[in-house]
Amino acid sequence: MTDTIIAHRREIADLMQRIKVRRFQLFGMYATPAAAILAGLAWASLKVFVWLHGDTPSAVNGVCFAAIILLGAASAAQFYAEFTDVWEDADTSVRKLKLELALAEERHVLESRRRTPPSQDRQASYKEKIPAEVIRLRQESRHYRRLHLFMQWLLFISSASISAVTAWYDPPQPAKGVLIGLGFTVTVITAATGYFKPRERSFNLQQTADTIEQHATAFELGIAPYNSPDDAKNLELFATTVENVRAEQRMREQQLDQPQQGQEQVI
Structure with missing residues (x-):
């Protein structure tokens, strides 16, 4: 009885952790490309509004270029991990994981009721x-x-x-x-x-x-x-x-x- 209850709790804890990881993965997939685009827009805005009639400092160019390259590489790595099933729950929505969690919690409740101790x-x-x-x-x-x-x-x-x-x-x-x-x-x-x-x-x-x-x-x-x-x-x-x-x-x-x-x- 104890082993069964513990197994259900482990399953619930595992699903909760997978949901957190999946949310973080999806956030990174959408936020990283957006950050790269914003970095490019910021670079262009600095050129237009600050150094329109002059050369942009090399330090600013270097920082902006490095940020865009780094964010672009991170985006490519995340999309590669998503579409090549490198991640555990690749192509799995958070909604589906939440459904699995709800079912696991329901199984845990039913099993606990059936095996309720004194x-x-x-x-x-x-x-x-x-x-x-x-x-x-x-x-x-x-x-x-x-x-x-x-x-x-x-x-x-x-x-x-x-x-x-x-x-x-x-x-x-x-x-x-x-x-x-x-x-x-x-x-x-x-x-x-x-x-x-x-x-x-x-x-x-x-x-x-x-x-x-x-x-x-x-x-x-x-x-x-x-x-x-x-x-x-x-x-x-x-x-x-x-x-x-x-x-x-x-x-x-x-x-x-x-x-x-x-x-x-x-x-």
Whole structure:
């Protein structure tokens, strides 16, 4: 039974990866020739609008020519791989792969229903997945914490630089362009911090990870609230508690995604 379920999951994972690869292949097939054409148009535009009455610098000619040759060679290689079946899913549409994925998922669901283990076994399996969930939550928490620190330091440096540049330069140039860039950076970071709220997301994720880990430790040690002599009852209580904690985490994430007025109404 386990081997069959694992085989279905491997098939689904393989199809999902093939869909990603196929999308990348098709994107390259269409984007690379378009980029070569755009490079040629840019080269011609520079000649017409910038160096119409003079010679185009050799450096510009060399860069544009090299870009067109490189993009053209990449396009030729991709079309060769597509029409000579070098790629695994050459001449296969993404739509067909998605259909195969849907069928594989349906087979997996049907097989899982037919071979559904008892609830106690499912709860025990769920418990074994908790350490990985805690690790995931902590990783996301660290990601948002680092993002928040980066944005704050960038905000501090840009804000301090505005005053420094203003005090250093009396003429409007080149300080004017620097001040515009710094002011734009401060505005963007302030708006992004208020909208995405990385500090709050990091705190919520860390709090959820700590709570789940606390319950997992209590379950392993057999202390309250998991000190019942009935192991099945303790396991059911543990699964129920962890799911409630995760539901609260999702609720907090939804509140952070809502505008401030919507958050006040929810609260």
